Amino acid sequence: MSAPPSMAAAIAASLPAPQSAPTPAGPTYEAIPASMSKVIDIEADIPLACVQLDGMVVSKIIKHAREAHGTSAHGVLLGLDLDGTLEVSNSFPLPHHINDDDDKSVKGVARYQASMLRSLKEVQADDSVVGFYQAMALGSFYNQTLVETQAIQQEKLRHGGVVIVHDISRTARGNAAFRAFRLTKAFLDAYKRNNFSTESLINHRMTFSSILEEIPIRIRTSPLLGAFLDTLSAPSVSAEPSFAKPSSALPPSFSVLNLGTNNVSKNLEQIIEAMDAYKTEEGNLAYMQRQIAREKGKADAYVAKRKDDNAARIAQGLAPLPEEDVSRLFKIPVEPSRLDSMLLLGRIDAYSKTLEETSSTALVKMYASRGSAVV
Amino acid sequence: MPLVPETSALTIQNGSPGFLSTPGRTPTSVTVHPVALFTILDHYLRRTESQDRVIGTLLGTRSDTGEIEVRSAFAVLHSETAEQVAVDMEYHHTMYELHHKVNPKEVIVGWYSTGSNLNTYSALIQNFYSQEIAPHQAIHLALNTGVEEGQQSGVKAYVSSPIGVTPKPENAVFLPIPCELQFKETERSGLDLLSSVSNGSTDAYPATDLDILERSLQSVSDMLDRVLSYVRQVLVGEVKGNAAVGRYLMNTFGASTDELEKGAFNTSLQDTLMVSYLANLVRSQAEVSTRLALATAS
Numbered sequence: 001m002s003a004p005p006s007m008a009a010a011i012a013a014s015l016p017a018p019q020s021a022p023t024p025a026g027p028t029y030e031a032i033p034a035s036m037s038k039v040i041d042i043e044a045d046i047p048l049a050c051v052q053l054d055g056m057v058v059s060k061i062i063k064h065a066r067e068a069h070g071t072s073a074h075g076v077l078l079g080l081d082l083d084g085t086l087e088v089s090n091s092f093p094l095p096h097h098i099n100d101d102d103d104k105s106v107k108g109v110a111r112y113q114a115s116m117l118r119s120l121k122e123v124q125a126d127d128s129v130v131g132f133y134q135a136m137a138l139g140s141f142y143n144q145t146l147v148e149t150q151a152i153q154q155e156k157l158r159h160g161g162v163v164i165v166h167d168i169s170r171t172a173r174g175n176a177a178f179r180a181f182r183l184t185k186a187f188l189d190a191y192k193r194n195n196f197s198t199e200s201l202i203n204h205r206m207t208f209s210s211i212l213e214e215i216p217i218r219i220r221t222s223p224l225l226g227a228f229l230d231t232l233s234a235p236s237v238s239a240e241p242s243f244a245k246p247s248s249a250l251p252p253s254f255s256v257l258n259l260g261t262n263n264v265s266k267n268l269e270q271i272i273e274a275m276d277a278y279k280t281e282e283g284n285l286a287y288m289q290r291q292i293a294r295e296k297g298k299a300d301a302y303v304a305k306r307k308d309d310n311a312a313r314i315a316q317g318l319a320p321l322p323e324e325d326v327s328r329l330f331k332i333p334v335e336p337s338r339l340d341s342m343l344l345l346g347r348i349d350a351y352s353k354t355l356e357e358t359s360s361t362a363l364v365k366m367y368a369s370r371g372s373a374v375v
Numbered sequence: 376m377p378l379v380p381e382t383s384a385l386t387i388q389n390g391s392p393g394f395l396s397t398p399g400r401t402p403t404s405v406t407v408h409p410v411a412l413f414t415i416l417d418h419y420l421r422r423t424e425s426q427d428r429v430i431g432t433l434l435g436t437r438s439d440t441g442e443i444e445v446r447s448a449f450a451v452l453h454s455e456t457a458e459q460v461a462v463d464m465e466y467h468h469t470m471y472e473l474h475h476k477v478n479p480k481e482v483i484v485g486w487y488s489t490g491s492n493l494n495t496y497s498a499l500i501q502n503f504y505s506q507e508i509a510p511h512q513a514i515h516l517a518l519n520t521g522v523e524e525g526q527q528s529g530v531k532a533y534v535s536s537p538i539g540v541t542p543k544p545e546n547a548v549f550l551p552i553p554c555e556l557q558f559k560e561t562e563r564s565g566l567d568l569l570s571s572v573s574n575g576s577t578d579a580y581p582a583t584d585l586d587i588l589e590r591s592l593q594s595v596s597d598m599l600d601r602v603l604s605y606v607r608q609v610l611v612g613e614v615k616g617n618a619a620v621g622r623y624l625m626n627t628f629g630a631s632t633d634e635l636e637k638g639a640f641n642t643s644l645q646d647t648l649m650v651s652y653l654a655n656l657v658r659s660q661a662e663v664s665t666r667l668a669l670a671t672a673s
Contacts (some may be wrong), residue, residue: 055569056413062565063410063447067478091418095476112473119470122452124421175587176564207665219572224416224520229570231529232556264650273658338668349661356654361584362647371515 048215049084051162051180055221057091058178063137064093065168073135076113077164078120085218086130090356092116129153129163137169142208142346148338151191152184162215173358178219186224208346239252264358271351278344288336295332386666394567402484402514403441405532406557409566411435411448411487412530415518418450428490430500432467433516434474434481441516443484445558447535451486453500460496462503483507485514493517493533498547501535515549607670 013021053181057077065073075093079086094109117129132149134141146163163181170177183191186206221229411433422429430453435445449470471483486504488497497515506512515533532554535547558566560572564587602624609616 011396023626048453054417055572056410056417058565058569059410059413059562062435062562063408064477066559066562093477112476115469116473119466119473122466124423171564172560174564176568205669207669208661219568221572222416222420222571224420224573225413225569228412228520229566269648275657287663341668342665345661349658350555352654352657352661356651356658357584358649359647359654361588363587363644363651364585366644366647 051217052087077131130363133164135166180215267355274348281341405554407445430488433485435484487516
């Protein structure tokens with residue numbers, strides 16, 4: 001049983017075109033029929049209204065998030081955008097690079113991605129990258145890498161990339177949560193100019209909640225998948241029902257009814273950490289502001305003194321001294337970027353939102369289980 | 376004299392009891408992860424017209440006691456004609472390398488196919504995979520998609536063992552081994568989401584925690600209604616009561632909630648209230664702070 005390398009090429013050549021959405025006209029220079037022109041969107045004109053996730057992608061992301069320890073689980077989303085809906089049909093995880101600044105590891109990741117895309121193409125899977133996914137715990141995903149990756153691939157991908165964020169702790173609580181985001185125009189503007197000083201923030205009216213805007217998600221299971229799941233969860237008929245073992249492969253789970261506060265302490269710890277970081281960051285910012293104010297004050301004083309001197313000399317009839325360029329004498333430091341503090345605030349807000357949700361459900365359950373006792 | 380009645384079923388005997396992680400140990404049972412199943416189904420959907428069934432590699436972990444856990448799968452190019460079968464080995468190696476980089480713990484454990492007919496080609500492919508992962512044995516997962524009439528969808532797992540006079544690779548018999556679906560608790564809610572979507576429920580997504588809670592409570596309430604009507608019927612005498620059912624019900628409902636009132640329950644309740652208040656406070660504080668940053672000019 002031999003498989004010479006040319007066999008792969010022969011197979012690939014003999015296979016018909018992929019069965020996903022109709023391919024754009026591309027290099028064959030045929031006119032797109034009018035009925036299709038709404039659907040085939042080469043210029044990415046139709047804005048994205050909704051993201052549709054395939055069932056397989058859902059379970060793959062959950063599995064990767066669970067196995068990768070910590071928040072470093074991220075990967076690539078593949079799919080197609082069709083008439084305002086971004087259909088994500090496949091995904092694969094990216095290897096975790098230890099040091100982001102290391103040139104070799106960045107190239108390694110790029111190589112990994114390229115060969116993965118090539119291989120998937122051979123088995124007729126979609127191979128166009130439409131975004132990234134990231135898994136995190138306890139609700140916070142505002143960090144530097146996310147924002148940078150998004151901004152970088154904004155130009156490369158159609159519609160800018162979409163980030164799907166998955167909260168592994170929320171899934172563990174019983175509520176599988178996926179949210180899709182993309183960068184807002186305001187943020188992109190500020191990022192391009194790399195200017196996050198105070199006036200630019202005010203100009204763009206940027207708060208931490210306006211960095212990313214959310215897109216609604218729809219989950220879709222192919223009919224085959226649905227039929228399979230139905231078969232798995234249908235209880236099997238047996239003559240002697242047993243009470244210990246459930247009768248179907250996928251019995252309904254009631255783990256959400258468990259009492260008890262899970263993860264509250266960890267959540268609180270993270271809030272405290274984030275707040276400490278924010279306090280440090282704000283302290284730094286305030287220090288820089290004071291520096292800037294001091295330098296400005298000195299420069300202004302110098303200019304004022306010059307003016308007075310000149311006025312005095314004119315009064316005495318001497319030639320006025322040249323007004324020197326103050327910017328060469330006093331170096332006014334550039335205003336620091338407030339992006340970090342904004343991101344930290346976003347994290348604090350996200351952590352406390354998760355905390356709020358857990359405690360509110362816990363409250364409901366506790367009050368309900370008190371039962372007949374007088375409230 | 377045999378102690379067990381003669382059966383025509385073939386079963387696996389453990390090679391040498393007491394040995395741990397013996398290479399070449401025959402696998403005794405297989406647990407499959409839902410991700411692998413969905414990947415296989417997706418590959419089957421994407422096959423071209425010329426392919427009747429698709430094959431691919433299974434990745435997973437092997438335990439010392441011969442239990443194999445299938446964690447994920449990827450598709451492999453292959454072509455099957457009346458005369459010969461060909462598998463693209465290079466593609467298989469490339470994909471395995473890529474997958475291994477992300478998840479070093481997963482190794483090749485076998486292969487899958489979406490048809491349930493085990494023919495000579497299956498034996499050949501099985502032999503190829505066994506050579507790949509020698510000295511361990513490869514398992515074969517036959518996934519029946521249930522698309523054809525009369526065939527129930529399901530998954531069966533097999534191990535091959537040589538049969539016949541001459542040890543040729545085509546002469547092998549596939550012995551079934553038990554196979555079951557297994558998933559971690561965290562993935563449970565993902566599966567629930569998928570099955571509710573496939574059932575066509577029109578609930579808004581994303582559901583809040585309270586929605587999920589409400590659904591569970593609703594189903595518990597339905598179950599209680601059913602049990603209540605059954606008990607009433609038994610009391611009236613319409614239905615003959617089953618003693619096992621009665622005992623089970625008595626055990627389940629015997630627990631009372633009196634001791635909840637005392638002790639840690641109330642303090643825990645107060646703690647939860649406090650935490651909820653704090654969380655709201657932090658959120659409003661963050662919001663105010665970010666607005667203040669906008670308000671100060673220069």
